[in-house]
Amino acid sequence: MACDIANFYDRLNLHRLENTLHAVRDINKDAVKLVNELLLYWSNRDSYGIPVGSNASRILAEASLINIDRYLREKKIKFCRYVDDYRLFAQDASEAHSWLSILVERLSQEGLFLNTSKTSIIEAKKVVHENYTIQNTQAIESTIDQEMEKSGLPMIIRGYSGLIPTKFRNISNAEQQRLLKEDHVKLHAALLKELIDPKDFTKYIRMIVAKELWEDVANTSLVLTRFPQFVPYYLDCVRKNSSTLIQYRDLIVTNIEKISIDPNILEYLRIYIIRFLVSDDFLKKDIVMDCYKNLKRSEGVYLGRAILEAIEKILNREDILQIKNDFTRADRAEKRQILKILKLHMNIGEFGSFYKNISLNENDIWYGFIQKAEKL
Secondary structure (H helix, E strand, C coil), X not given: CEEEECCHHHHCXXXXXXXXXXXXXXXXHHHHHHHHHHHHHHCCCCCECCCCCCHHHHHHHHHHCHHHXXXXXXXXXXXXXXXXXXXXXXXXHHHHHHHHHHHHHHHHCCCCCECHHHCECCCCCCCCCCCCCHHHHHHHHHHHHHHHHHHCCCCCCCCCCCCCCCCCCCCCHHHHHHHHCCCXXXXXXXXXXXXXXXXXXXXXXXXXXXXXXXXXXXXXXXXXXXXXXHHHHHHHHHHHCHHHHHHXXXXXXXXXXXXXXXXXXXXXXXXXXXXXXXXXXXXXXXXXXXXXXXXXXXXXXXHHHHHHHHXXXXXXXXXXXXXXXXXXXXXXXXXXXXXXXXXXXXXXXXXHHXXXXXHCCCCCHHHHHHHHHHHC
């Protein structure tokens, strides 16, 4: 997989660069200060951007990504990098998309994003070279670049959005008539390949929906275990056709559950799955509750709250007590949602007693609004 950072030199935060340089062992602190002052002068005190072209700038650009490189190594991601150009070496497409999303999320913390036009996945070819030369290496890189340009596979690039659609658009009569004439069997063969073009996937889904091949729609959920990036689009399609697909509920839910328990599944995909599994036609409360009970504190600051928001109206008394006991281990966002749930389901006296105890130890101005609302 190949990708590079969009407008890298222009978007570099000079204060973050300064902090990164200060963390380097045995570095001359005075020299770092002078370099930072010079960069601020060139950027008109804008705090962003370094000059392009010189070797000195390249060294600083390399240094600015030290922490990101360290993070990728901690995640056991195999990669190499030259300035802002990354090459990631994954075993399959699912792993490649997972690694790419990890890189995207980590870059966003630095205010950086990937260049969509230069991000692609290609199938690695086994080439054995006993004696490498500069000419051979350049030839290999040229061949790879040409293959990337031909592949043109769009990717999830920025945060939770991207070039892979997340919404299933209703099929018009004109589109349906056109899709009925096309061969879905040939397109289905493309889904069995190691890599799938998102356009092929979305077209196939629309084609089998237009032809009302509902069993094929249900069976396509098997593909998601290899290509989880298509989860949002597929689940939206299922929900919008739930009245017909409900007969295949067990098959769809079973395959979705396999994805939900995958420890490498990305946060935003898990949230899509949770919201799907609390919908009326595909409700699987036990799976959702297990997701919350097994939630690791390191899995993201939003995931716990998102799960609680999804299940707040389907909880029973036992669930409420479990969530109540988890209050102390929750982060601030979760604690606010837990209070909302307890206020919704508990009687005034029980909630008031709990609120009184936690308000003595918690310092959150939002709790005051809960208290005022209770008095009203």
